[in-house]
Amino acid sequence: MDFEFAPQEQAVLKEVRAFLKSEITPELKAESLAIGYCYGGELGRKFVHKFAANRWLVPNWPEKYGGMGASAMLTFAIKEELAYTMPLIFVAAHMAGPTILHFGSEEIKKEWLLPIARGEVEFALGYTEPWAGSDLSALKIDAVGQGDHFLLNGQKTFNTHTHVADYHWLATITDPDAKRYQNMSMMIVDLKTPGITIRPMITMAGWQTNEVFYDNVKVPKECLVGDLNQGFYYLMAALDYERMFPLGHYRRLFDEIVQYTRDTQVNGQPLSRDPLIRQKMAQLSIELEANKLIFFRLAHIIDKGKIPNYETSMQKLFATELAQKIANTGMDVLGLYAQLKKGSQHAALQGQIEHHYRWSVVETIYAGTSEIQRNIMALRGLKLPSK
Amino acid sequence: MDFEFAPQEQAVLKEVRAFLKSEITPELKAESLAIGYCYGGELGRKFVHKFAANRWLVPNWPEKYGGMGASAMLTFAIKEELAYTMPLIFVAAHMAGPTILHFGSEEIKKEWLLPIARGEVEFALGYTEPWAGSDLSALKIDAVGQGDHFLLNGQKTFNTHTHVADYHWLATITDPDAKRYQNMSMMIVDLKTPGITIRPMITMAGWQTNEVFYDNVKVPKECLVGDLNQGFYYLMAALDYERMFPLGHYRRLFDEIVQYTRDTQVNGQPLSRDPLIRQKMAQLSIELEANKLIFFRLAHIIDKGKIPNYETSMQKLFATELAQKIANTGMDVLGLYAQLKKGSQHAALQGQIEHHYRWSVVETIYAGTSEIQRNIMALRGLKLPSK
């Protein structure tokens, strides 16, 4: 056993930390916050091009695809480090990319992986439809093969990155008569293709997600990923990558709350001396530690050449429930000050807590609800019967 | 609204309290504890005969059946009072009796209700079988009609009162070919009938429950309760009465724990001054109050002439989960002392806490697990679909 990063991993992490410290500006942070930490903003792209030039976006990819052939462990550690400093969510590099690497043809790999690794293109997830949320096998969007292209008609919803990304990582129905799981194909669609309409939906965190309408959209057949009608499995693989949840951002929030308790005097004593607050903060730090261990376990499994099974669901579940606890406990600790929004007089911690509190609602819902994760753990992990 | 007992109810409760204070002896308590608070011990019977002579066992039954035509509210209050002072569980008076009153023929009422109201006979529940726990519709015990009697063959398990009770309140299969819910009959069987074998099973609380074997047991047809093959509905009704859970016993335990925190000094200060302990004790007292309100709501509904629906399941669920919390928090508060059993040197609160802690495991299982109660609340109370 060994619960520290290897020396060479530590060396890279040190460089990463120094880079983040020098390169992340308040303007970049503000842009990133404004678009809900999606990768795709102007300053974000500039920053990431530089960041990715060090091969830090996908360190564990082979060198020929833009990685450095490093461990998944280092990759996870860099993700966590970035999330701690300034979260940025990468669909292309961290969800679709590994799936392409695993299932894509050599052509498609050559076409996409290098630009992704350099941070030049960003994708947006295109799974959910109004009638298919938890049950992604119920998609309806139609992709009819016609000569050298598919003709797409249908509607997606909750497609968060689409207004800042370049391409749609799109799950489509290519064989409506086939049975479930055998009818779906995955495509990479240029979001500027005629016939695509993006309509904003605003979340309770104040951020934009989108409905996306496909109206007779022609998509070249080269955009197909992997095999026709095998898309459900690719989607599931990409979902698993999406679920590997770096909690760095909430960890930083937690550290700020702890600092707040040290700095804030109530009745002549810092809040940090209050036994109830001590218990709450200690408990969160313990759960953060537990999460750290099951997060890096995923990297350990991948580095052993295996595919995580139930472990991904466990970590997503644990991390997202913890994220909600951190935000809620932050509200408790800041008390009446917690409700004050950014920009208000007397707001504490720049109003971050109430924003995270609103934001955290979605954590246990997106990428498979907590209920779905528990199902997966029971069925895949413990082989409990489905009927 | 009104959240106090009516003056006439308070007057009776005052009498009850005085009676319990003067009549309950340490020997009686010891006997009751030794048989797991089942009614049926020698001293218990003596005590209950006297208690029941005041019509306090079933105050809300009509006078002609041994009650005083009082409110369900008073009945519940007396149950709670008794549970607080010395718990005694009555199958005949509080589970089977109300079912007989509701569904029984005039003959069977006349035969059974008066002796029950006087505490002269006690029943034992006879539902569970090895293959039918949560799913009581899966019973197998065979009752074949033959002339003036039924011939019974089969096996029961977890039939707790049988070794101290007089009669078996027995669910049997009288029409094995009928569909579920239409195949069951309820009978009252003398436990001394030849062919019945009672085999003890010991629980982790150290108490006895039993397996009961029926081997060609002849049961007179007069022992049938209500209509043939309608027993499942009677059983469900009796289960609902069983679920109306007076928490008095755990409430007393809680009061003793609170007193312990006041009396016990650690590092020069009573435990009751510890902020963590204050929070825990306050929280339990709040939940006890919530439970009180949903317990007496059941009486309120009955007094309005209605039948409680999901409300019974809610209270059983809430009370039993609270019982476990009280026992577990007691273990926390007493710390290393809590593990010491009755009779050990240095045991605190006579070793009650560890015993209750072991005992409390069964609370969320018997009479329908917590999962079953939540199902009932969702399906009956909120009309959620079953499929």
Place this chain on the structure above:
Amino acid sequence: MDYEFSKTQKILKDEAHRFLAKECPSDVVREMAEDEIGYSRDMWQKMAELDWMGIMVPEQYDGMGGSFLDMTALLSEMGYHCMQGPYFATVVMGGLCILEAANDTQKADILPPVCRGERLLSVAWVESDGTYNPEGISMTAELQGDEYLLNGTKLFVPYAHVADRLVCATRTGQRTDDNHSGITLFVVNTRQPGISIEPLITMAGDKQSAVNFKNVRVSKDNLLGQLDQGWGVLKKVLLMAAVAKCAEMIGGAQKAMDMAVPYAKGREQFGRPVGAFQAVQHHCANMLTYSDTLKFMAYQAAWRISERLPFEKEASMCKAWGSDAYRRLVALAHQVVGGMGFMEEYDLQLYFKHAKAAEQVLGDADFHRELVAQEMQM
């Protein structure tokens, strides 16, 4: 015991339900959250015509002479419709201070215009430590001749920006060990020179302000209750207002269920309604438990207040329980509704915010559990 509202209370509640369904649909709630003033004058006047302003005010002061319990029937409907605005500050917090502590002259001066909807009240209580404890009150009131000179800053004062009169908690005397003595209440006209009001921006969109007092001169006649004995009034009002807040929560909790449960019945996934999945069923069952227990805890405390029975323990119990129960219930509703519930346009988020605001105001669960422990003589 009787768990039901009286016929009159039921009528009052039904009327309120109809009125608010019409006057305060969720788009109005959203609008008011963004609005600087934060309430509609027009609707306020209608509420006054329905006698809601004077619901608890004795008839001699032009009120309806109803009970505290009557008021909870109204409040639960306001919670159901997520109504924001100065009602709680004026009628509950301010009104209770006046009813509890004012002399007849003061009552005759203040209450009739309140009942007519012409005057708004609020209470300036909390200061920079953000707590409802007496030790947090530092604002000074210094006697100079026939007047008191008020100096200090109050925070989180609800609807101070529209209030005509503020009940201010000040320190006039020496602090005792428990800080309970030396606190005095004043009624202050918000148009008095030296008062400045800075609006705060809150998550739930309810309006709160910081109120600065610089050498604000207040006549002795505006002293509310006994000199140095204000804490007793505040503590009582805190507990009563906490119960009133729980009454709001009852309605909000009910509404969250009224969104989530039908959603679970109608939304199909994996070929069946999501409400047929046991995990969802159990979430809903737990919501039902939270809802019912919250309801009875609050009604019991409100009934005790109405009956002039001791209510301190029951009040803190219900605020502690309600603060947790309402938040947890809404969290379960979110889990049942899924992605849709995360949308700004879906009403559940209004209740998510209301639940947290209601939890934090007037003492959170930890605060009230500590009070319960005190009531338990621990």
Place this chain on the structure above:
Amino acid sequence: MDYEFSKTQKILKDEAHRFLAKECPSDVVREMAEDEIGYSRDMWQKMAELDWMGIMVPEQYDGMGGSFLDMTALLSEMGYHCMQGPYFATVVMGGLCILEAANDTQKADILPPVCRGERLLSVAWVESDGTYNPEGISMTAELQGDEYLLNGTKLFVPYAHVADRLVCATRTGQRTDDNHSGITLFVVNTRQPGISIEPLITMAGDKQSAVNFKNVRVSKDNLLGQLDQGWGVLKKVLLMAAVAKCAEMIGGAQKAMDMAVPYAKGREQFGRPVGAFQAVQHHCANMLTYSDTLKFMAYQAAWRISERLPFEKEASMCKAWGSDAYRRLVALAHQVVGGMGFMEEYDLQLYFKHAKAAEQVLGDADFHRELVAQEMQM
């Protein structure tokens, strides 16, 4: 990072599994809980022959020279089989005290017979306040010539009734503000005059005693470590032993799952396995989370101890987490297994009791959370 045991550790663990499956089936566990002595001399000797007594002892003292992490592999198997007996008191608690604080002479005197299985140790620490805090240590050791005179009563001393030597925590010096100074450790022969041992009766059937010291004379040579500096040793041993206890919990948690999950697959109700019900599935999923997190928290702390890295925070974290996680996991297992699990004859109850005993010993979750807060500089 590497989450796996080394090959040698895996072999050790597998061997331990096989040995204990044979030597310590659940009927033996039940028998030992009732037995006055509480362990089998014969099995003890076999364990000694397997070098388990000296697993962490350097080879120069006839030990195996293994690491703390190696020992956790053994302990998790002992937890899996719910093994009670003086192993934990002798090898973990007593052994760690000696390894941490004894001088060479003392080690050479004490450790070899321990390794041979001929000598049992224990630690007499807790007194009447029932805590592991330094302020609880009141037993006095007064210097008289070349000897110390020990007076006081120790409680909850594990397996004192069979121990040959006790490490005793005494007060020799003035209390400082934090009570950390003035505590001195001694190794005391239990056959010394003035010592009387009263057995206690525990829920889990593990053996503990009250040990009374009346003018017990102990030579200066038996002083362990530095005069007045014993707390540092105790605190370190407390944390290491807490991690060792978590290693036991890992095994117990695994066994509880190994009972509940197959039960859920095999037991049919309502026409299907109960494991097909989502509520049961989610209970099992939650058990899996508790089990995995407990495991890694404990292994990380154990690894840090083995590597001589700072481990204080990780140790308290894992004991706080494990104390809650193991209890909750067993409670879920009970809920899955239902009535059968409530039976004395079904093994799950052994783990229910073990979980609570393991939770309470060496500091419960509240205790260790407070230590974590201290480590966080709060």
